[in-house]
Amino acid sequence: METDVQLQLDAFEVTLRDIAVVGIDQLHALSVAVGWPHRESDWRMLLDLGRGIAAVDEIGRVVGSVMWFRYAPDFVKVGMLITSPRLQEQGAGRWLMQRVHELNKGSVFGLTATRAARRLYRSLGYGHEQKVLQCQGRAVVPADVRAVVAGSLRPVRPADHDALLDLDRAAVGCDRSAMFRRLLPLSTGHVLVRNGETVAFALCRQFGRGHVIGPVIAATEEDAIAVAMPHVEAHAGGFLRADTPAANAAFTGFLAAAGMQVHDTVTSMGLGRAPFRPASADGPRRMALASHTLG
Ligand SMILES: CC(C)(COP(=O)(O)OP(=O)(O)OC[C@H]1O[C@@H](n2cnc3c(N)ncnc32)[C@H](O)[C@@H]1OP(=O)(O)O)[C@@H](O)C(=O)NCCC(=O)NCCS
CATH class of the missing domain: 3.40.630.90 (Aminopeptidase)
Known part of the structure; x- marks a missing residue:
């Protein structure tokens, strides 16, 4: 996967890496930072099933993630979109989603949106909403x-x-x-x-x-x-x-x-x-x- 894509945000620069090459302990720390209950073994199962990208800062810390799961040749389920609290509201979430769309061109996408993310997804064109x-x-x-x-x-x-x-x-x-x-x-x-x-x-x-x-x-x-x-x-x-x-x-x-x-x-x-x-x-x-x- 392409790894040299960079985004300059306010104070720092982040680079995208294949999620498979970053430490699961770092991904776990990221989900804990936003209050999610996943254990490392929950991440392991998802990493075995899907693909993803991680955003990494200049000193190698994982500050963002997103994953996708191909359920059909034309259908991709997206999940695990997280940006670290200090990075939020600077466009990184949107940027990660746009990369997922670019890397899976031609597919239909589905996801389960938290309250924090629903507006972002709506602005990216997501609809067909069902309350869960x-x-x-x-x-x-x-x-x-x-x-x-x-x-x-x-x-x-x-x-x-x-x-x-x-x-x-x-x-x-x-x-x-x-x-x-x-x-x-x-x-x-x-x-x-x-x-x-x-x-x-x-x-x-x-x-x-x-x-x-x-x-x-x-x-x-x-x-x-x-x-x-x-x-x-x-x-x-x-x-x-x-x-x-x-x-x-x-x-x-x-x-x-x-x-x-x-x-x-x-x-x-x-x-x-x-x-x-x-x-x-x-x-x-x-x-x-x-x-x-x-x-
Ligand atoms: C949801 C989440 C991924 C969004 O990430 P983010 O990095 O803040 O996303 P963005 O910065 O791209 O967009 C968030 C909002 O900031 C706005 N924004 C983007 N760039 C901005 C900037 N330079 N200055 C101010 N606001 C900006 C966006 O327009 C968007 O606004 P909206 O609420 O009107 O849609 C993040 O809040 C998060 O990790 N939350 C906890 C985990 C979670 O709920 N994940 C979603 C799973 S479905």
Whole structure:
């Protein structure tokens, strides 16, 4: 990747480097500096899955980052855009995004925007907004929620993996098999099987301060609650998080009853078209994201 691109900002000059060549400890320090919960192992997983660039100052400190994940020949998911607090509001965030667009010409782009970044993305042409709720807290097994759905609920087995990929592809409109290959060994999962067909699943893995439930893919919120419930039971008393499109009112209500209150609101956005397109309006859809970065 081109590494000699430089930007002169107010007091200092920054150079772009391939993110793969900078220290993971420096990337971790950058995300900690903006209050993000990622551990080094969360960064490691993302670095294994995607590509990215880091902005480095004159004495080798990482002061900015951005990554991208190619989910389809024509679709790129962007994430991990961070500029160090002392560098912000000088154009570095915009500059990093413009480099991502240049390096992936001809693609459609999707991302999950924090409040801090939404205006920047709008000014770069991003739209197709969908509100996403970051729900988190100390998990409790909700006393008054009983997920009574037809079918049988059981842990994910290796033989289920193709069915999970099919459900995910129907929900998001692209092939995230590389992401699943990386997530599945780190995750526990539950599937709902109805009439011999896998109709919903929920994965859960360690992330940040505790565990995150996601992705959850289902056609109805009742099915989503049924597959998510075993993860709440498994982590009762621990820190749990799930990120769900705000349109999922019943699922959000379930998360609140399970101790995961709305902590923040972010926005799923697309440049060129909606980032994720379910195959059918009443078929499988994203009930919980894999993560803000992965969508
Ligand atoms: C979001 C974030 C990446 C933006 O980075 P940044 O380096 O401040 O971005 P820019 O400077 O390019 O643009 C930010 C704003 O400053 C403005 N700006 C740009 N150059 C400027 C300058 N020379 N003087 C004053 N303001 C300027 C931009 O117009 C933009 O304004 P807007 O809010 O109206 O869009 C940064 O705030 C950050 O890391 N936040 C924490 C992590 C985060 O939320 N990341 C986003 C993940 S989706």
